[in-house]
Amino acid sequence: MTRFIFITGGVVSSLGKGLMGASLAALLQARGYKVRIRKFDPYLNVDPGTMSPYQHGEVYVTDDGAETDLDLGHYERFTGVAARKTDNITSGRIYQDIIARERRGEFLGGTVQVIPHVTDAIKAFARAEVDGLDFVICEIGGTVGDIEGLPFMEAIRQMAADVGRANVCYIHVTLVPFIAAAGELKTKPTQHSVAELRGIGIQPDVLVCRSEHPLPDGDRAKIALFCNVRKEAVIAALDAASIYEVPLQYHAEGLDDEVLRAFGITDAPAPVLTRWTDISARIHNPEGEVTIGVVGKYTGMKDAYKSLTEALVHGGLANRVKVNIKWLDAEEFEGADVAARLEPMHGILVPGGFGERGSEGKIASVRFARERRVPFFGICLGMQMACIEAARNQAGIKAASTTEFGETSEPIVGLITEWMSDEGLQTREAGGDLGGTMRLGAFPAELAHNSVAASVYGSTQIEERHRHRYEVNAAYRERLEAEGLIFSGMSPDGLLPEVVERPDHPWFIGVQFHPELKSKPFDPHPLFAGFIAAAINQSRLV
Incomplete structure (x- = not known):
């Protein structure tokens, strides 16, 4: 029977529930169990697809085309299990x-209420598609006491009755703050948070206590006494040098042992942690370092590029080097001395984004990389800016632009209105709804046999995740290729450009998709591994 682990948070947000859940999943996997992780978000948006990155961070996209919370990226990176719409x-x-x-009359005139209709829907979500799984880990967004989170708390309380208390484990993540003036840690916020949780009928089995200082044995015993948990189930969670060391830290604290004990499992095999010890060794013993300049528009909110950040780290792990990321606001490049900002960089990356703001700075960055022969990587909008830069500065198409920014006589990039997916022909109209109306999810592409991209992938057949409304206009292909920008990857029907590259450049690749979404620390994406390798070569030249 599938067992359920529910993770709640208290005191403050951003305590790392998602990272803790991903680490726990990795530890259970290391013992041979099959695990899946899910995220319950109490906010009223249908999905994060229309939310500003400054509000929500990045939107993580699954193979089956769901726009999801960024925590699902942690789940995939730590477990290697591809997330789905149902997660x-x-x-x-x-x-x-x-x-x-209700509008269809399915409730037969009955009153529709939070209990049982909303709570039943939440429980159905938790129990969907669990065949063959040993554990399902469900993270509840927000903190205990939030009004919008109450239906979720009630639903997971009911789950213990539905599947049996022995098949449910509750983990509560809290803050144990250090008061500098008093010179001590304070356990009272944790006590109050657990009291709130118990007041709605949930007794936690394990407490994970985030703190900047080690948790003394006396404070651990005090928390256990007042919160009615075993002392061994009070798990200290200190900051780590790298998020990829967190599974090892939690195992050393006994988190996986206590969770298994809560289920009455005392004969579980010992975890095989060589994957994580190898990653830790690479992090602590780099053989060099490189600096990558990321020229974007959301640089004030690093979580907007969470998967990108991690994929660059993974590229460093693949090459045994430390990657220093310099966040460069594209708007500051407009009319400024671009060379002064970019000359120290060993590689330049222009990521995805939406809207015109900062676009001229991105185009200037592409030109710098092309002319100075600095390794360049363009992702989604970054690829589109590379095509516009080539059109303007090489092909002489001075009006080259994208219809995303307004009407243009030279639409190098335009709104895609039709494409094929697993569900059949998809169509979109200008001015339609923004939510869920992009080209979303995994799509195949075919790479030219003699291309740089094919050599990087080691294959001419690839499948990558997309999230965009606009495509490079293939009608300009001949004129751009005449200037050395080769369309080396196309959709299987030959209509949609997927990859562009410059074979005469040390490393210049633009992709319409988001390869960062598939990168993992133990399986770095080949494009990021190749980009960092090129940056290493560049560092030897300067």
């Missing part, structure tokens, strides 16, 4: 589905 749900989606059913 992330919001209050907005639940209410949307229930109201649609």
